[in-house]
Amino acid sequence: MQDVGKLAQVSAMTVSRVLKNDPGVSEATRERVFAAVDRLGYRRNQTARSLRLGGSGMIGLVVTNLANPFYSRLALGVQEVATEYGFRMLLSNSAEQSEREPDLIDGLVDHQVEGLIVVPAGSRQQHLAGAMRHVPVVLAARPPAGLDTDCVLVEDFHGAREATACLLSEGHTRIAFLGNPPALYTGAERLRGFWAAHEEAGVEPDSTLIRQGLVDAATAERAALDLLDRSKGPTALFCTNNRISQGAIRALYRTGTTLPLAGFDDFDLSDVLGLPLTLVSYDADEIGRQAARLLVDRLDRREGEPPAPRRVTVPTRVIRHGVPSGGPRSAPPSPA
């Protein structure tokens, strides 16, 4: 800034003022300064500003798996709103390893993020309480456990119940449940919805058809293959997330079986699989946007009484795909 000032024949202070759009600078000076800035390719040091102004202009986001479109959409939603309010996003991926999460969060706090949005990887959230001593924290996709803070959730229970009810209303009574670990909120909640739909339909779920603790498409595929192999197998499947659905679909494909499948999360090409699918869809971007809004709102009110913990819910809707309406596909054409 000194250098720029020298070139423009003013003090560093005046350069600072120009760059801040401070009104009290003469037009002539202003122009000389901008010219000097351009010529030197000068850029203001945001680190020094942060130190002086006491705010880094960054918020931190911790997701469990960025490779899952769900979380990358969520990240985009966060960024959209963050940008709108002049924040940048520092992103960390916990790779679903809850033991890494505390370090990631500490690191973000060290970098002076002004707030955090976290998709907690595990059920222990004590480290989050530590972070909250420094900055506001908003949880996404999973609720706080023993923590007083905001969160954004999807209608896990409601969505699971509704999708399950679709299968039940078609007469299915042997629906397999393929779920993620019940220690995860979504896992427990979606099972609860599955169960509630059964109760409402007066159908007793067959507990031998319930598989929990599936962590990815591969484990889901194995579980589904096992179920399909049984003498008294399911007539339909319910999957608690996109990866599990994909694993189950792979199992169906490998065994040449067509079974109605209901599941949480829509995914690419779900409409062209030619399978009877009932998917609980929702706007993952919106989870991120809402979380960012809650966070920004808390930041706005840093002085003054912090608002009571809020819980925002993003709605779900059920999408149904059928088998192809037309006749069977034509065979691959002979190239001749």
Place this chain on the structure above:
Amino acid sequence: MQDVGKLAQVSAMTVSRVLKNDPGVSEATRERVFAAVDRLGYRRNQTARSLRLGGSGMIGLVVTNLANPFYSRLALGVQEVATEYGFRMLLSNSAEQSEREPDLIDGLVDHQVEGLIVVPAGSRQQHLAGAMRHVPVVLAARPPAGLDTDCVLVEDFHGAREATACLLSEGHTRIAFLGNPPALYTGAERLRGFWAAHEEAGVEPDSTLIRQGLVDAATAERAALDLLDRSKGPTALFCTNNRISQGAIRALYRTGTTLPLAGFDDFDLSDVLGLPLTLVSYDADEIGRQAARLLVDRLDRREGEPPAPRRVTVPTRVIRHGVPSGGPRSAPPSPA
């Protein structure tokens, strides 16, 4: 730090030393300091450190579309290596709007990132030259245009040629080309590979079957529908990326047609579509990892002669999926 020092009955300087693992501190003092740190929940201010030490410990990543699994994988690869070398990742999404890119990059430079990895959104790269005055820049997925810097590419030409050759070797002579804008490097390069395969096979490509400028699945779907509707249509399709392949697949599905399809990028569930697919697959994480390595290497050599621009290529391999080997699928079971 003063506060911690007071509680531990030492000066701020000693606290600094303890937190830095400076060897010259007595064990007793060390313990008192840690105790005080814990009690106060103290965290070192990384912003102030950055200012003092002259390095933010952050690198910036700019991608064009985080919602595309290709880029989220790339981001994970970058983060993996960045973390390994003690850097955090500041992420920006240009949403494929090249006019926004300069601002994003300036912002990252302002935040004192020590280096940048960029997937350039457009063909104009002048703003990158500006950024290079401040920090090293590595390009990913697209090469530099009039810029002296490192980049990481996939074997665009080779992959496209190989996949196209597969179709040609099966006797196809009327292969449609569904491509992204030719102004994009990948678009041009993959068309070149498509064309080269034809020349090598002694087949003249039908230029009426070539569609370029497709930007997403929807435009690709329309283009494919149009081609399929022609009296003398293609007997196979070549698509230059995952979104275009998905659009084309949707068109095939809607029209009840089964055509062999070759394309760049593998995608989820490609193996269970029951379509004859020939996909050029590669490790998107690896692009990110390599880019990060090139960047870190440049950072290591900040003093001294900067290395000549390097170009790293990530290999591709062709994956083939067939139609189901078994008989036709069983019909959906009656729930009764």
Place this chain on the structure above:
DNA sequence: CTGTTAGCGCCTTCAT
């Protein structure tokens, strides 16, 4: 082994 001094780049405050 520990403390003091000074300054990283910027901006708030006060002076001119």
Place this chain on the structure above:
DNA sequence: ATGAAGGCGCTAACAG
């Protein structure tokens, strides 16, 4: 309309 002084939190360099 512009400049000078001081300090944000930290640490390298230099005492002691």
